[in-house]
Amino acid sequence: MCANVFGVLKSLFGKPFDGGKRMDHGGPQQQHHHQPQQQHPMGQQQPYYPQHPAMMRLYEVQRDAAALGPQVCTFGGLQNDRDYKRLERDLTQLLLQVDQVDTEGKAELQGARKRAAQEVEGLLRYLEENATHPSRLAMEELSNEARRLVDERVVAPQRAGGVAEINDELVDMLQELVLRLTQVKTEGRVPLRKARYRALTRLCAVQDVIEGRTEQQTLSLPLSEETHEAVHHINQVMVKVSVARGQLVALLMGLSGRDSCAHLSRILTEMQVELDALDVSGNTAIRNYRKQVVEEINGLLKHLDLEVEGDDTRRYDLAQNNSIREIEAVRAHVSHLREGVLRHCMMGDMGFRPKAELQSLLTHLDQVDTAKNPCIREARRRAVVEVQAVITFLDLREALARRQPGPNEHPSHRAVWLVLGSLSDLQAQVLGFDGKRADKSYMMLEELLTKQLLALDAVDPQGDEMTKMARKQAVKFAQNILNYLDMKTDEWEY
Numbered sequence: 001m002c003a004n005v006f007g008v009l010k011s012l013f014g015k016p017f018d019g020g021k022r023m024d025h026g027g028p029q030q031q032h033h034h035q036p037q038q039q040h041p042m043g044q045q046q047p048y049y050p051q052h053p054a055m056m057r058l059y060e061v062q063r064d065a066a067a068l069g070p071q072v073c074t075f076g077g078l079q080n081d082r083d084y085k086r087l088e089r090d091l092t093q094l095l096l097q098v099d100q101v102d103t104e105g106k107a108e109l110q111g112a113r114k115r116a117a118q119e120v121e122g123l124l125r126y127l128e129e130n131a132t133h134p135s136r137l138a139m140e141e142l143s144n145e146a147r148r149l150v151d152e153r154v155v156a157p158q159r160a161g162g163v164a165e166i167n168d169e170l171v172d173m174l175q176e177l178v179l180r181l182t183q184v185k186t187e188g189r190v191p192l193r194k195a196r197y198r199a200l201t202r203l204c205a206v207q208d209v210i211e212g213r214t215e216q217q218t219l220s221l222p223l224s225e226e227t228h229e230a231v232h233h234i235n236q237v238m239v240k241v242s243v244a245r246g247q248l249v250a251l252l253m254g255l256s257g258r259d260s261c262a263h264l265s266r267i268l269t270e271m272q273v274e275l276d277a278l279d280v281s282g283n284t285a286i287r288n289y290r291k292q293v294v295e296e297i298n299g300l301l302k303h304l305d306l307e308v309e310g311d312d313t314r315r316y317d318l319a320q321n322n323s324i325r326e327i328e329a330v331r332a333h334v335s336h337l338r339e340g341v342l343r344h345c346m347m348g349d350m351g352f353r354p355k356a357e358l359q360s361l362l363t364h365l366d367q368v369d370t371a372k373n374p375c376i377r378e379a380r381r382r383a384v385v386e387v388q389a390v391i392t393f394l395d396l397r398e399a400l401a402r403r404q405p406g407p408n409e410h411p412s413h414r415a416v417w418l419v420l421g422s423l424s425d426l427q428a429q430v431l432g433f434d435g436k437r438a439d440k441s442y443m444m445l446e447e448l449l450t451k452q453l454l455a456l457d458a459v460d461p462q463g464d465e466m467t468k469m470a471r472k473q474a475v476k477f478a479q480n481i482l483n484y485l486d487m488k489t490d491e492w493e494y
Contacts, residue, residue, distance in 0.1 A: 054101050054109050058116045061094050065120050068094075072123045076195035078140060079131045087127055095120045130191040138184050139192075143199050146177050147253045150206060155255055158246040174207050182374045200374055205303045206252050209245060230278045234290055237271050241296055244268055248300050261304065268301050323376045326368050327383050330361050334386050341390060342432050350401055355394055361387050382487060389484050392477070393431060396424050412467040415459050419452050420474050423481065426452070430485045437489045445485060453478050 068090055077084050098117045103109035130136060153170050181200050186192035247264050249255075275294055280286045337354050344352040365384050370376040400421055405414060426448055435442055456475050461467040 052109065054103060055112060057101055058098070058109075058112050061097055061116050062119060064094055065091070065116075065123060069123060072127045074190055074194060075127060075130065076136075076191040076193075076198065077131060078136065079128070081131075084127065084131055088124065091120055091124045091127070095124070130189060133189070133192060135184050135186060135192055136195055139181065139195050139199050142177055142181050142184070143203075143254075146174065146203055146206070147255060149173060149177075150249055150253045151255055154210070154246055155250045155253075158243070171207065171210060174203065174210070178203055178207070178374055182378060196375070202252050204374070206249055209249055209252070209300070209303055230280050230283075230286055231289070233274065233278055234286075234293055237275060237293055240267070240271055241293065241300070244271075244297075244300055248304060252303065265301065265304055268297050268304070271297050323368055323370060324379060327365070327376075327379050330365055331383050331386060333361060334358070334383070334390065338386075338390050338431055341394065342428060345397065345428060350397065353394060353398075355391060358387050358391050385484060385487060389427075389431060389480075392480070393424070393427050396420065396427070396477070400424060410462070410464045410467055412459050412461050412464060413470060416456065416467060416470045416474050419455050419459075420477070423449075423452055423474065423478055427481050430481055430488075433485065433488065435489070442485070442489060446482070449478055449482050449485070 068087060071083075072087055072091075075083060075087060079085075095117065098113055098120060101109075101113050103113055149170070178200065181196060181203065184196055186196055244264060244267060247260065251260055251264065272294060275290055275297075278290060280290060337358060340352055341354070344350070362384060365380055365387070368376075368380050370380060400417075403417065405417070426445065429445060430449075433441065433445065437443075453475065456471055456478065459467070459471055461471060
């Protein structure tokens with residue numbers, strides 16, 4: 001297949017498409033030349049048929065397959081989706097066209113037909129693998145669970161003319177589903193990443209809408225209609241906003257048809273126009289009341305854009321890749337600084353103290369836009385932990401270097417500092433560790449850190465408040481090192 005077919009894939013997540021891990025030989029990762037030059041044993045080239053009708057037809061098939069390639073390799077739906085059926089139908093038709101090509105028994109034409117068939121079959125196989133992948137099915141089951149929950153608690157009561165049951169329990173149940181979605185493995189597959197991103201984005205949008213409703217319920221009651229004639233109109237709009245909120249939740253969770261998007265957008269826009277036309281006569285309280293309702297409508301319109309835009313690849317790339325690229329750049333910088341710190345510590349040189357640079361990296365991470373995506377949020381959190389681990393290591397090294405114990409120092413206090421010295425050496429090993437949990441070095445570090453925790457437990461403060469505080473901080477420090485070691489070796493992925 002032409003090299004540019006999967007150029008898009010190289011831009012996704014900044015690495016080449018690793019289709020070789022997913023498909024057998026003949027899949028879309030293979031890139032064949034359309035004009036092979038096979039040499040005859042006597043040094044003469046074998047006959048080649050670039051203008052042969054059969055060869056021209058195969059070129060057309062490969063061109064059509066190349067056009068479908070990016071769609072197949074970024075499709076994150078299921079087998080019952082309309083786009084899946086369309087792609088499967090188009091590829092099957094191409095395969096039939098390849099089978100109908102008459103090669104006239106010529107080896108060159110037979111080889112070209114075989115290569116064209118392999119490319120189309122590879123795309124078909126890749127399409128089916130992703131649509132039926134266990135992780136994709138797990139995502140769909142979680143999405144269905146969220147739909148059932150929202151339908152039961154929010155949509156169904158409102159359609160029946162009642163009041164939606166929105167409370168902290170519902171918010172917590174949705175948050176649990178979000179966390180379970182983030183734990184679904186994607187194996188680095190672009191379609192699975194897109195599917196998880198899409199499911200998370202929708203569910204997080206529903207969370208925002210529902211939490212906005214929860215906050216609205218805790219607000220003070222609407223102003224009395226006797227205050228001003230405009231209050232009556234604002235109160236009526238608030239009732240419509242409540243109904244629109246339930247309709248939006250239904251849309252986001254796929255419980256309503258897509259044709260409802262334009263209808264709901266039109267209704268919300270009409271509400272804005274109605275509020276803008278109200279004469280509040282300079283009344284500050286009424287103006288603030290109207291402003292509050294307008295902000296709620298704007299919030300609903302913002303989330304409605306998600307459904308209107310649909311599964312847009314460009315928007316996905318911008319939201320996912322830009323943030324991850326920033327986070328990975330910070331992690332690379334931290335890795336460089338960490339290596340420098342460890343190298344200077346081994347030489348006994350404490351002059352290399354890039355704390356200011358590390359603090360600036362923390363500030364930069366705070367400004368990374370997570371797009372309310374839990375996966376990106378977790379990636380940022382891990383990067384922050386990596387920066388903080390180096391900072392705490394430098395802080396403890398400096399404290400140990402400055403320490404000048406006096407003759408009257410409490411023995412228990414001295415014992416805590418001895419443990420802190422051992423923890424500093426162990427933290428240096430943890431910072432430089434690059435392995436797995438099954439490695440002997442990992443188990444050794446874990447055991448040594450646990451022993452230091454036991455040593456701290458054995459320290460008797462004997463009523464000395466300074467020792468109590470120092471031991472508490474040392475225990476927390478040791479636990480943080482263990483947690484950092486655990487984070488470095490878990491199998492979390494974007």
